Amino acid sequence: MYRFLLTRQWVIITVVAIALIPTMIWLGFWQLHRHDHRQALNKLISTSLAAEPVPVETLTSVGGSVAHEHLYRRVTAHGHFDTAHELVVRRRTNADDRVGYHVLTPFVLDDGRMLLVNRGWIPSPTSQTAFPDIPAPAEGEITVTGRLMPDETTAESGIKDVKGLPDRQIMLIDSKKVGALLRDSGDTAAQNVLGGYIELISPAPANGSPQLLPSPKGDSSWIGVDDINLPYAIQWWLFAACVPVGWLILARREVRDRRAAEQTTAGKENEPAAV
Template sequence: MRSWRFLLSRRWLGFLLVVVLLAYACWWLGTWQFHRLAERKQSNAVIRTNEARDPAPVGDVLAPGRAVGPDQEWRLVKATGTYDTADTVVVRYRTRDGDSGIDVVVPLVTGDGTALLVDRGWMASQNQGAAASDLPAPPTGRVTVTGWVRVNATDGTDVTDHSTRAISSAAIAPTLEHPVYGGFIDLKAEDPAPATALLPVELPELDNGPHFFYGLQWWFFGVLAVFGFLYLMYDEWRAAQRDEPTVREEVLEERKRKRAAKSAHKQAVRAAYERERAKERTGR
């Protein structure tokens, strides 16, 4: 019975290294997806809890210059003040159902002079933005707003000519004359109601996403790579055990035949030589 020595060949050692690296990569990617699933579940639990709670005074949740904590996002808060429409900020490139549009952020100056950034909602528009005169006016005078707390964006937050691509109180605050609460809110309701309302912000989906199936998929690929290697290894070992000669054995057999033919030729020449010598002796 042949041994497994072929596994020590350079070809099989290289093959084994590739399979080990591939299996490790699939295991790591699957684990990463399951970690993302755990984070998604934790985030969804926080959102469900916060959405179910009664609105809290904005000062109990937010503070000027303080970042929003991960357990505070989507918490409902309530604030009363006056909209500062002169410092309205347009958020570009906000699509909805395939339509281009903008979000409209208006600072609400509360009773103690601190401004709360309120994303009042979405309206259809060219992605470049819209003129201030085209924006629906918010309620005038004293307004009470209720909204969901949101964390500042980190990319695309630069403010130019009252326009930005993502909302961040840290980027908008330097353009205002008031201190600004950290984070911002997505508007849920205004009292009194505006003459023309913007489309409200869409709440996040609270499903678990595709992470579980992606994780299983990556692990399946890793197991498939290992079993594929084992099958090919067994197949080569089995081929060596068959009764039919392998290529190497055929080569050896061919060499044996050539040596036998050469030996037979030498013997024939020698026999012919001996016969000729015998004839010479007889003739004498």
């Protein structure tokens, strides 16, 4: 009765089912890994935002990189803004999903080293080639506080590093590339640029522009607010469990249909011949 399992159709169905089970199990573990990564990142963000600010030079160095454990750590720096060499970062959105620019202003520390400060968001001007009007930051010697961020990359951000942009416009905040760009423009203070950059927290702009970037919200709950990875993992594992069940149901239905067909055929053969 089960010889039909050796037919071409059922061999293909069985091979596909066998291949689907480990694939779906792997997809479930992949989603679980993403869930664990997100939970670890949420914990890191919460810890960093709750920690007391420290001097920025203790967590990064000239030409160095920002360690993952220092992501979003609040840091301070004392010095002055260098608005003469200010840049804008294209294709950035604000809290209302409006597309505009991020303002990247060099901040020269007391010892001459330079820190890149993302002062926030401004709307795009009518002309995409003209440098926008940007409200000036606080003047003179000040202390700034911000969230420490690593250099941006295309792989992490998904933003393509387009070349040939208008003067003083960039796509990604990369301290090494920005430093080279500033040095090429004649900025002598850009000889010693600290790795990474900071998102400005204070002092806030007097007129609300640029718009300060919102602080990320850490989430330490088990599943996590808006976390779809854990439900997806469970979903894939349920799919994997359903495959053999579905295969068995189809096979039993095939057996039932074949038996019914055989009984019908046998009944017709046993009918008396017409006179």
